[in-house]
Amino acid sequence: xxxxxxxxxxxxxxxxxxxxxxxxxxxxxxxxxxxxxxxxxxxxxxxxxxxxxxxxxxxxxxxxxxxxxxxxxxxxxxxxxxxxxxxxxxxxxxxxxxxxxxxxxxxxxxxxxxxxxxxxxxxxxxxxxxxxxxxxxxxxxxxxxxxxxxxxxxxxxxxxxxxxxxxxxxxxxxxxx
Ligand SMILES: [Zn+2]
Ligand SMILES: [Zn+2]
Numbered sequence: 001x002x003x004x005x006x007x008x009x010x011x012x013x014x015x016x017x018x019x020x021x022x023x024x025x026x027x028x029x030x031x032x033x034x035x036x037x038x039x040x041x042x043x044x045x046x047x048x049x050x051x052x053x054x055x056x057x058x059x060x061x062x063x064x065x066x067x068x069x070x071x072x073x074x075x076x077x078x079x080x081x082x083x084x085x086x087x088x089x090x091x092x093x094x095x096x097x098x099x100x101x102x103x104x105x106x107x108x109x110x111x112x113x114x115x116x117x118x119x120x121x122x123x124x125x126x127x128x129x130x131x132x133x134x135x136x137x138x139x140x141x142x143x144x145x146x147x148x149x150x151x152x153x154x155x156x157x158x159x160x161x162x163x164x165x166x167x168x169x170x171x172x173x174x175x176x177x
Contacts, residue, residue: 004116005077006106009036009090012099016123017176023077023117024110030073033064035117036090036100041174047093056091056099125177130160147171 062072
């Protein structure tokens with residue numbers, strides 16, 4: 001019995017950022033919401049998520065709260081009636097509206113001993129480098145962006161793990177690759 005769905009989940013408004021996710025047909029949109037949040041560094045303590053068919057404005061499958069509750073949580077993947085090649089949408093954060101396009105690439109047999117859902121691959125990262133280190137002639141991958149300093153300087157202040165310590169009291173966000 002084939003019951004693992006392989007989805008490519010891509011950010012709609014940022015080019016080149018995607019994750020390939022496997023989920024079992026009997027798992028729910030609540031399970032899917034959770035792994036998308038993890039895979040894209042979205043909060044798991046704030047903001048709503050919702051899956052939808054074509055346009056979110058035409059209504060979705062129901063709200064999903066960060067704690068996994070909500071009217072859109074219980075629906076099973078197989079109840080969506082999807083075939084290979086079908087697309088649907090997911091929105092995270094009803095204020096900022098971060099939209100994702102989900103494409104069902106394949107339905108396949110489950111692998112023994114694998115815990116689903118899981119991320120099996122992702123886009124090739126297009127790394128940016130820490131600006132503080134750059135000034136000292138070093139090339140270190142930036143992991144954080146300081147939102148406060150970026151707003152002050154009106155350009156992205158991006159930092160490696162070590163250099164982030166000086167911004168610990170600021171509002172920083174993890175950079176998604
Ligand atoms: Zn640095
Ligand atoms: Zn800062």
